[in-house]
Amino acid sequence: MSKPLLKGVEGIFIPVKNPELSAGWYEEVLGFQLIYMEKEAAVMRIGEQSQTVVCLVRTSPHQPMKFPENQFGVGKYYNFIPEDIEETHKLLLEKGVNVNPIGGEGTTKFFTFFDPDGNPLGVCQ
Numbered sequence: 001m002s003k004p005l006l007k008g009v010e011g012i013f014i015p016v017k018n019p020e021l022s023a024g025w026y027e028e029v030l031g032f033q034l035i036y037m038e039k040e041a042a043v044m045r046i047g048e049q050s051q052t053v054v055c056l057v058r059t060s061p062h063q064p065m066k067f068p069e070n071q072f073g074v075g076k077y078y079n080f081i082p083e084d085i086e087e088t089h090k091l092l093l094e095k096g097v098n099v100n101p102i103g104g105e106g107t108t109k110f111f112t113f114f115d116p117d118g119n120p121l122g123v124c125q
Contacts, residue, residue, distance in 0.1 A: 009052050012078055015059040016117045022056045025116050029095050045057055046080070064118035076112055079122035085109050 016019040016022040023042035026032040032044040032054060042056040067075050082088040085102065089111055092099045098114040 011053050013055045013057055014115070014119055015062060015065060016115075017058070017062045018058045019056045019058050022115065026054065026056065029081055029092070029097060062102060062117060065120060067120070076120035076122045079124035081112065082123050082125055085111070085123060086123040
């Protein structure tokens with residue numbers, strides 16, 4: 001087998017109505033850290049040790065991300081990795097986030113939740 005050309009994901013881009021308001025939610029609810037803010041985007045780090053940044057990009061007219069219909073059952077573009085999926089699910093519910101129930105297959109557990117702009121985001125462990 002040949003060596004992979006790529007070694008990870010640098011950035012995730014999410015469409016939002018207002019980067020400043022969305023950054024506040026991602027910071028308060030998910031604990032992301034703001035790196036810098038521009039008029040058209042907020043760039044955030046998932047965590048201290050994470051190389052992946054999340055860029056909240058102003059879109060107009062805004063449309064939440066919508067994964068095309070499929071037979072695989074996936075409805076979102078991203079899955080974030082939690083420390084503890086049950087605790088993450090519980091905390092999101094306590095914070096009033098729109099969260100789907102935890103599902104699973106084998107030893108894998110997952111769920112979908114939605115940001116204030118209606119973007120579906122996943123958690124998988």
